Every structure is written in structure tokens, then in C-alpha cells.
Amino acid sequence: MHTVRPQEFYSIYRKMFSHFGPQGWWPGRTKTEIIIGAILTQNTNWQNVEKALANLRKAKLLNFKKLHRTDDVVIARHIRPAGYFNVKARRLKNFVRFFVEGMNSDWRALRSIPVEEAREKVLSVNGVGPETADSILLYAFDRPTFVVDAYTKRIFHRYGVIESEASYDQVRLLFMDRLTEDVRLYNEYHALIVRLAKEHCRARPVCAGCPLKDSCRTGLRNFFAGSNG
Ligand code: SF4
Known part of the structure; x- marks a missing residue:
């Protein structure tokens, strides 16, 4: 360095x-979409993510509580255009479980603690790496992390x-x-x-x-x- x-x-x-x-980033319509997009965009381009998001929107699944109740196999089918759909369905479900069960679906939970602590929490979700965690925190939770x-x-x-x-x-x-x-x-x-x-x-x-x-x-x-x- x-x-x-x-x-x-x-x-x-x-x-x-x-x-x-x-x-004018991030290219998602809602904070939920931003998070889902950040997880799906790994190893693919944004156009494919858009197609997966459109499928989820059509199925009325752009909602963490609904995703929480939905089987991984069903999620995988909808997000197929984003590639690695079985792995990504599991990762998405891991984050949804963390948010719904661990954070009680409270958006303020990750905003009210120091940013490094919030980052540790998001990084503890299986399948969420540093780039995804920082994208989620910066673009969906407005936390200052680069x-x-x-x-x-x-x-x-x-x-x-x-x-x-x-x-x-x-x-x-x-x-x-x-x-x-x-x-x-x-x-x-x-x-x-x-x-x-x-x-x-x-x-x-x-x-x-x-x-x-x-x-x-x-x-x-x-x-x-x-x-x-
Ligand atoms: S494209 Fe720009 S940033 Fe990249 S090497 Fe050339 S001058 Fe540097």
C-alpha cells in the first residue's frame, strides 16, 4: 500500500x-430490493438480477416476511435468471432469517448500533461476504461503510x-x-x-x-x- x-x-x-x-445509485426500487439485488448480483450482471427481481415481484415475494415463509426451492425457481440459483436462494433465505428472526424485522436495529458492529452482524450471515455486506449496509441501511x-x-x-x-x-x-x-x-x-x-x-x-x-x-x-x- x-x-x-x-x-x-x-x-x-x-x-x-x-x-x-x-x-443516482442504487438501482433498486425499495430497500428490500436493494438487499435482494446485492445478494443476487454476485457473479452475474445486473440485467440478470433485474429478471430475477421481476419474477419475485410478479410472485409478490419482494417482502422479507413472505420470503421467510417460502420454500427455498420456490425461491430458487424465481431467481433462476441470476445464476447459481440454489446457492443464492439459500443465501437469500439466510439473510431473510437473520432479518426476520434475529432483527425482529426492525430496520432500525442495524441503524442504531456502531457501523462496525452492524457489519459484523451482517457478515455473520452464512454466504454474505464483505462486498455484499457493505453494499447492504451502505445502500439499504444508509450506514457509512465503503x-x-x-x-x-x-x-x-x-x-x-x-x-x-x-x-x-x-x-x-x-x-x-x-x-x-x-x-x-x-x-x-x-x-x-x-x-x-x-x-x-x-x-x-x-x-x-x-x-x-x-x-x-x-x-x-x-x-x-x-x-x-
Ligand atoms: S483508464 Fe483511467 S484510471 Fe484506468 S489506467 Fe487509464 S487513466 Fe488510469
Whole structure:
């Protein structure tokens, strides 16, 4: 991990924000949908998640109490478009059980305790990893926790901030140590990272036109090498 001043993180944010504008995340209609989407989106794209959500909506199952009473096999059938449907049905049911039985279906329960404690609780649900837990807490519960994904690691490694083998928690803390604890900032920052990764910092980077090209180590190297990406 390299030494980077907090200002650099704000500068990266501002460059992405002025280039792309606000992203309006998360793409779910309700908090329940956000959570279900965060669990289903593992290893698939959002279009497939949308199809699974549409099936659940049609079956009137976008409701934790109803999902709690529904058999895993039935849930699996509805979420089939999201792939790994048996595993995901179990994971979804695990979270639903945690919320309905463990939290008494009370949305305030995860809001009224320190964020790290809330995170530990969500992480204790079998099948919920750090990225899913942080997405659920940030986007459904408005808790200030930074979401790290493969895009974050790719961009910030190429930029020259982190080592390629940096762990999830190392990267998360790097951001959280340098940014003000602010739900809106964390929300928008992650959404902008995803946008940048899709438009410019792809598997093969397209540095021309990237808002970070003048300060990114890889972008500058490509520029001086006369390469676009
Ligand atoms: S300048 Fe290139 S390598 Fe750097 S963030 Fe942009 S696309 Fe990625």
C-alpha cells in the first residue's frame, strides 16, 4: 500500500464527479430490493438480477416476511435468471432469517448500533461476504461503510495507490481513513468507480478521455509511450 494523502482521494472523486455527474445509485426500487439485488448480483450482471427481481415481484415475494415463509426451492425457481440459483436462494433465505428472526424485522436495529458492529452482524450471515455486506449496509441501511469491488482494486492499482494483492479490508480502510464518514460521499464514490471501470478502466484500459488520465500512473505511462490504453 502506498502513502497517499487524503486530498488525493478527494481529487480523484471530484474529477470523476465533474466528468460523469451524479450516478443516482442504487438501482433498486425499495430497500428490500436493494438487499435482494446485492445478494443476487454476485457473479452475474445486473440485467440478470433485474429478471430475477421481476419474477419475485410478479410472485409478490419482494417482502422479507413472505420470503421467510417460502420454500427455498420456490425461491430458487424465481431467481433462476441470476445464476447459481440454489446457492443464492439459500443465501437469500439466510439473510431473510437473520432479518426476520434475529432483527425482529426492525430496520432500525442495524441503524442504531456502531457501523462496525452492524457489519459484523451482517457478515455473520452464512454466504454474505464483505462486498455484499457493505453494499447492504451502505445502500439499504444508509450506514457509512465503503464498498470495495474488483473495479475499485483495478483502478486504484493502476492509478498507483494499492498493490495488486491488497486485501478487501485493507482497501476499505484506506478509503475510510482518508474520507469523511459520509454516506452520500461513499455512495457516490463507489458508483463513480463502477462507471469509470465500465467506460474507461476496462480489462484493457481506454485512457484517452479518462478523467484520471493526468494523474494516474498507468494513464501517464501510456501517454508518454504514445499508447491509448
Ligand atoms: S487513466 Fe487509464 S489506467 Fe488510469 S484510471 Fe483511467 S483508464 Fe484506468
